[in-house]
Amino acid sequence: MRDFYPAEMRLRNNIFDAWRAASLRHGFHQYDACVVESLDLMERKAGEEIVDQIYSFKDKSGRRLALRPEITPSLARMIAARQGALTLPLKWFAIAQCFRYERMSRGRKREHYQWNLDIVGEPSVRAESEVLAAAVSALRDLGLRTSEFTVCFSSRALLSDMLAKLGIPPEHRAAAFLCLDKRGKLEDGEVTKLLLDAGLSRAHAEATFELIAVNTLEDAIDLLGSQTPACEQVLEFRELAGTYDLGECIRFDVSVVRGLAYYTGIVFEAFDTARGFRAIFGGGRYDNLLADLGGRPATGVGLGFGDVVVAEILASRKPTDLSPRDALTAIGYMADAQHPTAVRLASALRRAGRNVDLALRTEKARQFFSRCARSDFTEAVYVGPDDVAAGTVRIKNLATREEQEVSLADALRGQAQP
Ligand code: HAM
Numbered sequence: 001m002r003d004f005y006p007a008e009m010r011l012r013n014n015i016f017d018a019w020r021a022a023s024l025r026h027g028f029h030q031y032d033a034c035v036v037e038s039l040d041l042m043e044r045k046a047g048e049e050i051v052d053q054i055y056s057f058k059d060k061s062g063r064r065l066a067l068r069p070e071i072t073p074s075l076a077r078m079i080a081a082r083q084g085a086l087t088l089p090l091k092w093f094a095i096a097q098c099f100r101y102e103r104m105s106r107g108r109k110r111e112h113y114q115w116n117l118d119i120v121g122e123p124s125v126r127a128e129s130e131v132l133a134a135a136v137s138a139l140r141d142l143g144l145r146t147s148e149f150t151v152c153f154s155s156r157a158l159l160s161d162m163l164a165k166l167g168i169p170p171e172h173r174a175a176a177f178l179c180l181d182k183r184g185k186l187e188d189g190e191v192t193k194l195l196l197d198a199g200l201s202r203a204h205a206e207a208t209f210e211l212i213a214v215n216t217l218e219d220a221i222d223l224l225g226s227q228t229p230a231c232e233q234v235l236e237f238r239e240l241a242g243t244y245d246l247g248e249c250i251r252f253d254v255s256v257v258r259g260l261a262y263y264t265g266i267v268f269e270a271f272d273t274a275r276g277f278r279a280i281f282g283g284g285r286y287d288n289l290l291a292d293l294g295g296r297p298a299t300g301v302g303l304g305f306g307d308v309v310v311a312e313i314l315a316s317r318k319p320t321d322l323s324p325r326d327a328l329t330a331i332g333y334m335a336d337a338q339h340p341t342a343v344r345l346a347s348a349l350r351r352a353g354r355n356v357d358l359a360l361r362t363e364k365a366r367q368f369f370s371r372c373a374r375s376d377f378t379e380a381v382y383v384g385p386d387d388v389a390a391g392t393v394r395i396k397n398l399a400t401r402e403e404q405e406v407s408l409a410d411a412l413r414g415q416a417q418p
Pocket residue numbers: 069070071072100102107108109110111112114116117118260279280281282283284301302303304305306307308309
């Protein structure tokens with residue numbers, strides 16, 4: 001689990017600010033849920049990696065509980081509980097702390113924060129497009145250029161059509177998705193073994209591998225021999241993404257399957273272009289989850305965007321880009337006799353909206369200014385006996401080293417301009 005010292009906290013806050021701003025800009029409403037969930041809600045289909053990664057425990061009454069590994073089941077639970085009162089489609093977002101017992105590696109931690117954007121109750125690909133537009137706009141706010149990332153997309157419905165065409169019976173397709181998601185992460189031989197363990201015949205397991213030859217959406221259509229409704233949806237999504245100006249950021253990639261069992265339609269994952277990191281975000285359409293969790297049927301589309309990978313990508317770039325600091329004024333004073341003036345000045349500046357760090361001890365002017373030079377302050381005010389006698393203070397801009405003399409009375413009335 002992570003500790004956040006102030007420097008890391010600043011970066012985390014910048015990421016959260018970008019997430020929140022992009023959510024609000026795209027009309028999403030924030031929700032939250034407790035990190036402790038019922039274990040039953042989290043345990044779904046076998047074969048999902050996430051189920052084995054749950055931190056679970058029993059409480060004093062013997063209830064089986066979990067630290068949530070993701071927030072999507074909680075979202076579905078919350079919507080199902082009030083489905084009659086909620087107007088669909090709804091657009092909700094959350095910044096959720098999630099826990100997964102994963103092997104720690106670059107980009108993977110046992111605890112992370114995940115921005116979730118979900119649209120529930122919209123069957124058309126307009127939902128996928130809005131969710132993606134919001135995520136891409138957050139990436140841009142964080143300073144990533146279009147050339148630096150790609151959103152790879154595919155469709156489980158399209159994959160299902162292709163698996164059907166290759167002769168894989170319907171009951172084996174969900175297992176085939178979860179195994180296909182492991183391609184590239186495991187050796188091909190191990191993936192074949194997983195397919196065989198899931199009940200596919202050797203011929204079907206080999207046929208599943210034929211999907212690798214599909215490089216473009218057009219290849220997929222060729223393999224199918226005709227345009228299925230799933231193809232049409234993917235084509236419509238691609239066209240609409242173009243209207244959103246996302247055309248350059250997205251690419252069809254048959255290898256995107258996703259490791260969660262609930263996805264039913266378009267699925268996507270964003271990667272840095274150099275592929276030096278794991279997925280920045282991932283998501284897709286899940287049209288059965290509400291009904292599976294006891295709600296009335298309602299379609300869903302959403303994504304999860306973690307703080308870890310994007311922070312690593314930002315850290316791999318110019319450090320100055322990372323976490324711009326808020327303006328902070330330092331106030332120091334020579335002797336205890338000037339402390340009341342310094343307190344009043346700090347209070348006036350704080351009331352006027354400035355962030356002020358008031359010294360806790362007396363300092364000589366040299367000490368004060370050398371401390372300021374070592375810290376994050378943007379401006380500094382030093383109150384000495386002569387200043388109090390003259391009724392003025394000097395506000396020093398620490399970047400430009402310019403000083404501005406203002407009347408103490410004006411400053412205390414909150415009229416000192418920075
Ligand atoms: P996921 O792909 O499991 O999807 O996670 C989404 C994102 O969370 C990943 O792309 C990554 O950024 C981050 N993430 C996941 N696990 C870790 C980890 N151990 N350490 C660091 N970051 C991690 C979901 O969780 C879905 N519930 C997303 C969703 C929402 N689908 C529909 N709505």
